[in-house]
Amino acid sequence: MSMNPAPDPIFARLDRAGLVQHVVRLITDAILQGRLKPGDRLTESGIARELGLSRAPVREAARLLENRGLVVSQPNRGFFVREVTVEAIDSLYELRICIECAAVERLVAGDPAPALIGLRARIDEMRDLAEADDPLSQIEADMAFHRLICLHSGNERFVTAFDQIADETQLSLMLIGRLYDDPMRMAETHEPVFDAIAARDAQAARAALEYHIGTARRVVTDIFRKLKEDGSA
Amino acid sequence: MSMNPAPDPIFARLDRAGLVQHVVRLITDAILQGRLKPGDRLTESGIARELGLSRAPVREAARLLENRGLVVSQPNRGFFVREVTVEAIDSLYELRICIECAAVERLVAGDPAPALIGLRARIDEMRDLAEADDPLSQIEADMAFHRLICLHSGNERFVTAFDQIADETQLSLMLIGRLYDDPMRMAETHEPVFDAIAARDAQAARAALEYHIGTARRVVTDIFRKLKEDGSA
DNA sequence: GTCAAGAAGATTGTCGACAATCGACAGAAC
DNA sequence: GTTCTGTCGATTGTCGACAATCTTCTTGAC
Numbered sequence: 001m002s003m004n005p006a007p008d009p010i011f012a013r014l015d016r017a018g019l020v021q022h023v024v025r026l027i028t029d030a031i032l033q034g035r036l037k038p039g040d041r042l043t044e045s046g047i048a049r050e051l052g053l054s055r056a057p058v059r060e061a062a063r064l065l066e067n068r069g070l071v072v073s074q075p076n077r078g079f080f081v082r083e084v085t086v087e088a089i090d091s092l093y094e095l096r097i098c099i100e101c102a103a104v105e106r107l108v109a110g111d112p113a114p115a116l117i118g119l120r121a122r123i124d125e126m127r128d129l130a131e132a133d134d135p136l137s138q139i140e141a142d143m144a145f146h147r148l149i150c151l152h153s154g155n156e157r158f159v160t161a162f163d164q165i166a167d168e169t170q171l172s173l174m175l176i177g178r179l180y181d182d183p184m185r186m187a188e189t190h191e192p193v194f195d196a197i198a199a200r201d202a203q204a205a206r207a208a209l210e211y212h213i214g215t216a217r218r219v220v221t222d223i224f225r226k227l228k229e230d231g232s233a
Numbered sequence: 234m235s236m237n238p239a240p241d242p243i244f245a246r247l248d249r250a251g252l253v254q255h256v257v258r259l260i261t262d263a264i265l266q267g268r269l270k271p272g273d274r275l276t277e278s279g280i281a282r283e284l285g286l287s288r289a290p291v292r293e294a295a296r297l298l299e300n301r302g303l304v305v306s307q308p309n310r311g312f313f314v315r316e317v318t319v320e321a322i323d324s325l326y327e328l329r330i331c332i333e334c335a336a337v338e339r340l341v342a343g344d345p346a347p348a349l350i351g352l353r354a355r356i357d358e359m360r361d362l363a364e365a366d367d368p369l370s371q372i373e374a375d376m377a378f379h380r381l382i383c384l385h386s387g388n389e390r391f392v393t394a395f396d397q398i399a400d401e402t403q404l405s406l407m408l409i410g411r412l413y414d415d416p417m418r419m420a421e422t423h424e425p426v427f428d429a430i431a432a433r434d435a436q437a438a439r440a441a442l443e444y445h446i447g448t449a450r451r452v453v454t455d456i457f458r459k460l461k462e463d464g465s466a
Numbered sequence: 467g468t469c470a471a472g473a474a475g476a477t478t479g480t481c482g483a484c485a486a487t488c489g490a491c492a493g494a495a496c
Numbered sequence: 497g498t499t500c501t502g503t504c505g506a507t508t509g510t511c512g513a514c515a516a517t518c519t520t521c522t523t524g525a526c
Contacts, residue, residue: 020479043506043507043508044508045507045508046507054481056480060296063296064296067300076508077488077507077508088390091388091391094388095391097335098331098332099328099331099332102331155328157321157324157325158324158328161328164394164397253509276477277477278476278477286511287510290509290511292478308478309478309517311477
């Protein structure tokens with residue numbers, strides 16, 4: 001009963017289970033970069049042909065993307081890139097507030113120290129990317145910041161819940177391009193949240209995060225409403 | 234451009250997309266009825282042979298069950314019925330509190346009237362099932378009650394979030410058999426929640442629901458801890 | 467007796483093919 | 497001109513088979 005658990009992992013275990021995951025990544029990128037637009041159809045055979053593999057892994061990847069909310073499926077009709085509506089975004093942000101606020105409260109109740117390093121790094125990253133004028137990467141840093149809060153909450157289920165809505169959130173952000181006219185704004189709006197966490201004030205942290213996400217919610221929905229009006233006009 | 238929207242639907246739309254869904258149902262029942270125990274392996278070929286169909290739909294059903302949390306998959310090793318730990322249950326209930334409390338608050342903020350009928354019916358159902366001594370069906374009525382709150386919250390995403398943790402919650406309840414010694418207790422513990430909703434008091438409703446789920450959380454984890462101790466002793 | 471190496475069996479990952487279903491178009495009936 | 501019906505092409509749903517991988521059992525050395 002020796003049970004050698006890890007006999008010296010010298011080489012990183014290369015993703016031999018990676019085909020499906022790879023397809024997921026490819027489709028995700030295509031959607032988030034706008035090469036696939038909301039409402040577009042994803043034909044299994046077409047994607048399979050382009051990638052030079054069979055329909056099975058493509059199909060499985062599509063199912064995974066469905067559960068992550070990036071695509072929707074209709075029986076006997078296939079997969080489509082999810083249509084984004086103002087109402088959906090609003091609902092999404094309401095759920096985000098509910099989950100992330102609970103997470104940050106729990107984070108501060110525990111030991112926030114390990115999280116602070118990563119959180120600080122993300123904010124600095126947003127500043128750098130603002131100077132580099134790279135709004136897309138900035139959005140990714142934003143998502144990473146919020147994910148870190150869930151990750152260090154001590155309740156791993158907050159992370160899975162966050163992940164299940166993260167992609168759709170990111171999609172809505174990518175669609176509108178940029179949130180604020182001043183690229184530095186994004187980093188600034190995260191500072192109060194960071195400060196409250198660093199001060200180990202659970203109530204203040206919750207309030208700051210709720211305000212932060214709530215503001216983003218208003219800004220995003222407003223911009224999106226305008227976009228829709230122009231689009232359908 | 235006449236666009237007749239619904240020219241008298243005489244026939245109910247029959248589920249033509251049923252095979253995978255049917256398999257999902259079968260496996261779900263097997264797990265929730267205890268015929269498949271946590272840790273058990275789900276072999277695609279075995280299930281496919283038993284059901285008299287190919288592996289494809291079985292595989293797809295397993296993937297769906299994975300995202301609903303009832304099974305977990307390991308690359309190149311297949312699917313297993315999810316192991317339930319005390320920590321997982323505790324995390325689960327914490328997330329439930331966070332989601333359902335937000336849902337009930339929003340429900341009361343809107344018009345709670347349409348929800349009340351269904352909620353009342355579920356509580357009555359729990360009483361009937363207590364007399365009939367049917368704890369399994371009672372658990373289903375319990376889940377239905379909580380799902381109704383999310384359903385009538387006005388934010389459909391609360392429902393999807395709830396559904397993604399509902400099966401696992403139900404599994405933990407099924408595993409411990411019955412929550413309270415007195416079967417009537419389950420119905421009783423829902424009354425304060427119902428009353429607060431009926432009174433249209435959002436804060437009271439949130440508090441009542443938080444107390445209700447919080448109590449269940451303590452009871453379930455306690456029972457489960459005892460079960461584990463006996464099991465491993 | 468313990469442990470490592472190898473063979474055999476079982477199971478998943480992937481593939482190409484067929485059947486069922488859907489959407490669009492053309493033609494007939496009114 | 498409008499509406500219904502039948503056909504056609506395209507796509508999904510399902511299947512059986514093969515290759516890659518994991519598990520288990522056996523074998524052999526120490």
